[in-house]
Amino acid sequence: MLIGVISDTHLYDRALELPKAVFDEFSNVDLIIHCGDVTDKEILDLLNDLAEVVAVRGNMDYLDLPKKEILNINDIKIGVIHGNIIYPRGDRLKLRLLGKEMGVDILISGHTHTPFIDDCGDILLLNPGSPTVPRCPIKSIMKLNVEDKVDVKLIPIE
Numbered sequence: 001m002l003i004g005v006i007s008d009t010h011l012y013d014r015a016l017e018l019p020k021a022v023f024d025e026f027s028n029v030d031l032i033i034h035c036g037d038v039t040d041k042e043i044l045d046l047l048n049d050l051a052e053v054v055a056v057r058g059n060m061d062y063l064d065l066p067k068k069e070i071l072n073i074n075d076i077k078i079g080v081i082h083g084n085i086i087y088p089r090g091d092r093l094k095l096r097l098l099g100k101e102m103g104v105d106i107l108i109s110g111h112t113h114t115p116f117i118d119d120c121g122d123i124l125l126l127n128p129g130s131p132t133v134p135r136c137p138i139k140s141i142m143k144l145n146v147e148d149k150v151d152v153k154l155i156p157i158e
Helices: 020-028 043-048 093-101
Strands: 003-004 033-036 054-055 068-073 076-081 106-108 116-119 126-127 139-146 150-157
Touching: 003 020, 020 139, 020 150, 033 043, 043 054, 076 093, 093 106, 093 126, 126 150
Parallel strands: 003 033, 033 054, 076 106, 106 126
Antiparallel strands: 003 139, 068 076, 116 126, 139 150
16 A cells, blocks of 8 residues: 655645645555644645545644544554654654554654654654655655555655
């Protein structure tokens, strides 16, 4: 299964639109995961035109979204959180412990606006960054291919 992963879109509070490249990159995915700070339902509607969307609530969201999700895809458990309330921004040790507590193989979070891929051996930690308001030199999203093995690709957005 091919999964598009996105976070921190901040539509209308910090960004006027989602870059076209996001739609191009996600045109062939089976599922889209949004890790919070959607900030406007329109983003979920636009992404839902491409594929089913699973989204969690970020600290800037007023949408009725869950704080966390656990997905089981091809016998791989994937946890999805924003990463703002209990665990400080990007603290990978605490994210790893939370992932272990949730019983997941992969924990995907947002909130930092900075992408990372961290294979801790017993858990894979992912953050797609932000395609609109990054806190690093690149705007970014991710694609996650979950088959017999897991393959992750960070995608810079122009």
